[in-house]
Amino acid sequence: MVLVGCGNDDGEKADKASPSEASLTSETSSDSDDAAAWAPSQNVEFIVTSSAGGGSDIFSRTITDIMTKEGLCSETFLVNNKTDGNGEVGRYQVANTxxxxxxxxxxxxxxxxxxxxxxxxxxxLENFKTLALMAVDKQLVFVTPDGKYENFNQIIDTVQSGKEVIVGGSKGSDVATFEALLKELNVDGDLLKYIAYDSTSEAITAILGNHIDMVIAKPAASKxxxxxxxxIPILALSDERFDGNLGEAPxxxxxxDYADVQVPVWRSVVAPGEMSDEAAAYWSEALKKVSESDGWISGYLEKNALIGDYMSxxxxxxxxxxxxxxxxxxxEE
Structure with a gap:
């Protein structure tokens, strides 16, 4: 657990299924009024259901750091990594708070x-209040300089020749991305095998220890x-190349003769379903200010090759x- 101190009360306050711009303007004004009527009065627990150093951990700590620097709350954040039960223990705790x-x-x-x-x-999701969607992430495939493979074509050739390649990655969207890749390549899952780790950082540790042949990872955790x-990035799981030192990956x-494979990862902040409307408005407004800050745009989105996609x-x-x-x-299918 990590403690992050917030600023004082005198600090400066810093495509799909979206409502119309007019309704958003009205809702933002209403949220601002509700937010002004409530402020934190005790420590704030920010739960992360993956290990320290992974994409979700970096995401959460960036938010708390910006809220602290911008004086967006009057209490202390307790960042708590709860990975038990594949993260389900932490999610159940929040749902029942x-x-x-x-x-x-x-x-x-x-x-x-x-x-x-x-x-x-x-x-x-009915057991949570969804406060804000903050960004969209995509993945790449990486190998190590001393590994078996230098590029992704070599991996395709190896699997098509009947030899096994082991892939590592995190859970959820990484698994979905791998399955989409497997389908597009039309190769046997017994040959291109996937190992799911509790976080991207653990999967990276595995490839650095030569336990797997390649890893699926997001820019924030791998850059x-x-x-x-x-x-070494060898494949962009996207419909276009990444920028900077990730740009060498095709x-x-x-x-x-393949279609591009991508399963974009949205990143959001949610709260217990029992959170009051006033508190939800406060946090939604605070997260909006985070999304507009230089620390978020240049210090997080641009630095980690994410797409800014704030939703209220x-x-x-x-x-x-x-x-x-x-x-x-x-x-159900």
């Missing part, structure tokens, strides 16, 4: 977390390893409800 504590509890949730929750438990030349369509309380609720409905239908 009640009373005043509910107003002071936040949870990072991405599309992979949501997929895991919907697939493996009876916990649903430092690319800068130190410990990882998309799948550049390698042959009502927009996020509608978007995630649609995501849940669509994903549950796929589980």
């Amino acid at each position: 009640k009373g005043d504590k509910a107003d002071h509890t936040l949870l990072s949730m991405n599309s992979g977390d949501c997929m895991d929750m919907l697939s493996n438990t009876d916990n649903r 430092q390893y690319v800068e130190s030349e410990s990882l 998309t799948l369509s550049e390698l042959g 309380f009502e927009e996020t609720t509608a978007y995630l409800e649609a995501f849940q409905e669509d994903y549950l239908k796929t589980l």
